[in-house]
């Protein structure tokens with residue numbers, strides 16, 4: 001009886017794992033088969049030459065380049081705002097906050113995490129309306145606004161993963177710092193953070209991916225279909241997920257639909273690159289921790 | 293061997309120590325004067341308060357929520373006896389002088405060298421050259437130098453359990469403590485690695501005051517100069533060498549512990 005039950009659990013675990021693998025493979029295969037043929041210079045730069053497009057001499061129409069730059073700028077700006085704030089909040093919650101205060105803070109972070117992204121977008125939109133009616137009649141949706149709303153969206157992921165990574169360290173490990181005569185701050189920065197680096201990095205990657213793929217927020221805060229390269233922090237911009245959405249919803253011929261698939265493929269690769277650079281960053285940090 | 297005179301001088305006097313967590317007493321009525329220059333070994337059932345007792349000597353219990361305590365603990369740190377619970381005492385300095393090694397080897401996720409260098413850098417104001425000298429010294433002191441001298445820059449977690457535990461000991465010794473607290477330092481090691489640590493402790497007892505918790509009576513008999521038996525948060529017996537080498541007494545001890 002016991003044995004059969006074990007076998008059942010084992011098979012279930014195996015099937016579930018395999019199902020995940022199968023789903024991802026199918027998805028990839030589908031994307032590759034539809035998207036790969038259209039990937040090329042044409043897709044990225046349209047009629048312009050690559051150099052002219054990258055250096056911004058020529059405006060690129062109906063191609064991916066502006067959207068790539070837009071998405072990268074978005075993710076970079078959002079991370080710039082959210083990562084320091086989120087990691088610091090996580091550290092505070094895990095290592096410094098006292099119990100009653102901690103409960104209130106955790107509850108508000110949970111609330112933030114439960115807020116749908118469209119609401120974040122609406123919030124940004126409402127903010128602009130408010131600013132227009134009050135101090136800045138010229139305020140408009142823009143790259144900066146979209147990035148700020150995205151930062152708000154990914155903040156709870158960063159806080160949660162940082163806190164969880166720190167709290168998963170064993171009680172004994174937490175005592176090493178104090179037992180060696182380190183102050184609380186030294187303990188956090190020199191013993192606890194290095195040990196939870198991998199977990200925190202995981203959170204950062206997760207949140208970067210989340211920021212790269214979100215469409216609802218940016219749709220209300222400044223993305224447009226043919227903005228070209230982003231014109232500064234206060235300009236409109238293009239973004240990959242919005243382009244996918246736009247192409248898939250309004251395609252005129254099968255070629256345009258296929259280019260939606262290849263755009264999806266590019267977005268996937270972009271997230272992969274983000275992942276890779278985060279990993280490289282972690283390796284460098286680890287190396288630095290090992291220096292005298 | 294130290295001269296007989298200093299052996300008589302106590303290095304630890306505990307008066308009416310009581311430790312509570314969330315109002316529940318964990319240590320009670322601890323009154324104790326320790327004079328020995330040999331290893332003092334604490335034995336007792338799990339949950340009897342051995343770890344808490346050790347941590348009350350470097351005030352590490354305070355890192356936990358719900359802690360409260362009363363009583364007095366005096367340690368001979370800078371020549372004279374000092375109440376370590378007095379107001380205004382530099383707690384980080386106390387913990388540097390009363391070093392502690394834990395049950396499972398807890399190396400930092402950095403290189404072997406950095407495990408020793410980092411606390412040195414943060415806690416003392418030695419320059420780089422002095423720190424490097426100290427590193428070699430302590431690694432030799434724990435007989436790890438020959439095993440690791442060619443791979444000081446590799447991760448400490450790649451060492452074996454016994455090596456890691458010796459590294460943890462070296463990390464503490466580098467800070468030049470007066471008293472060493474060891475909480476079941478061999479509990480997670482195999483027979484051979486335990487043996488090496490025991491030998492090491494027998495050497496170190498001439499240079500440091502050592503209080504160790506042991507999970508095994510056999511080990512306690514091998515290394516102890518005095519055995520403290522703990523039960524339900526109290527010190528039940530204080531046995532000296534002639535007493536615990538007598539097998540009848542030991543039998544009684546066994547019954548107490550179980």
Ligand SMILES: Nc1ncnc2c1ncn2[C@@H]1O[C@H](COP(=O)(O)OP(=O)(O)O)[C@@H](O)[C@H]1O
Nearest residue numbers: 313318336337338339340341342343344345356
């Ligand atoms: N930080 C703490 N918070 C609450 N209870 C604790 C804490 N540390 C120890 N205790 C309690 O004190 C008792 C003794 O624990 P401990 O000193 O770890 O015993 P031992 O080391 O002898 O196994 C146990 O019942 C344990 O639950």
Ligand SMILES: [Mg+2]
Nearest residue numbers: 342343344475
């Ligand atoms: Mg214990």
